Amino acid sequence: MGIDREKIKQAVRLFLEGIGEDPDREGLKETPDRIARMWEEFERQREFNFKLFEEFGQYNEMVVVKDITIYSFCEHHLLPFFGKAHVAYVPDRVVCGLSKLVRTVKAFALRPQVQERLTAQIADFLMEQLKPKGVAVVLECEHLCMSMRGVMSPGHITTTSALRGIFLSDIRTREEFLKLIGKKL
Ligand SMILES: Nc1nc2c(ncn2[C@@H]2O[C@H](COP(=O)(O)OP(=O)(O)OP(=O)(O)O)[C@@H](O)[C@H]2O)c(=O)[nH]1
Numbered sequence: 001m002g003i004d005r006e007k008i009k010q011a012v013r014l015f016l017e018g019i020g021e022d023p024d025r026e027g028l029k030e031t032p033d034r035i036a037r038m039w040e041e042f043e044r045q046r047e048f049n050f051k052l053f054e055e056f057g058q059y060n061e062m063v064v065v066k067d068i069t070i071y072s073f074c075e076h077h078l079l080p081f082f083g084k085a086h087v088a089y090v091p092d093r094v095v096c097g098l099s100k101l102v103r104t105v106k107a108f109a110l111r112p113q114v115q116e117r118l119t120a121q122i123a124d125f126l127m128e129q130l131k132p133k134g135v136a137v138v139l140e141c142e143h144l145c146m147s148m149r150g151v152m153s154p155g156h157i158t159t160t161s162a163l164r165g166i167f168l169s170d171i172r173t174r175e176e177f178l179k180l181i182g183k184k185l
């Protein structure tokens with residue numbers, strides 16, 4: 001679909017008027033354009049080349065990147081939710097550069113989301129790209145829509161997980177993953 005800079009600018013201007021602000025005042029007059037540029041920046045992070053490598057030295061064990069900082073937006077209020085992502089896979093002859101796991105997380109996070117769907121999309125994309133023996137994704141996020149409005153209850157961490165392949169079928173693989181990301185069994 002792509003980013004329509006003009007539409008964003010018009011919408012932000014109207015929104016500012018809607019909350020009783022003067023969109024032409026100093027400080028706000030560049031805001032519609034800033035927000036349009038910000039979303040263009042997010043969109044650029046969605047596109048990347050997922051390069052695969054033949055396995056380095058026959059590595060067939062689990063690869064885990066933990067504590068990836070993640071920022072997303074809840075699709076209900078367009079307020080951020082943010083926290084940590086832990087991503088693992090067990091390769092089947094090919095591996096990817098580690099940064100591609102981080103890029104995958106960012107690519108799916110930087111759009112209106114719910115945490116459950118985001119978790120599943122990351123896992124499914126990695127299954128498709130790497131065709132590994134399995135993928136595991138755990139997200140731990142705080143939702144500002146629960147912290148600063150609505151129920152107004154800050155400090156809660158929502159945990160979601162998506163397990164695919166061997167992480168579902170083999171309890172030892174799942175336990176190893178949980179141990180490596182520092183979770184109790
Ligand atoms: N399942 C899920 N719910 C979310 C997520 N982010 C926000 N929510 C919830 O989505 C719900 C939105 O529901 P509504 O009841 O339509 O919205 P609301 O009236 O603004 O809800 P309150 O936040 O309770 O005031 C709220 O309960 C949010 O806490 C998410 O990632 N996953």
Ligand SMILES: [Zn+2]
Nearest residue numbers: 074076077145
């Ligand atoms: Zn919300």
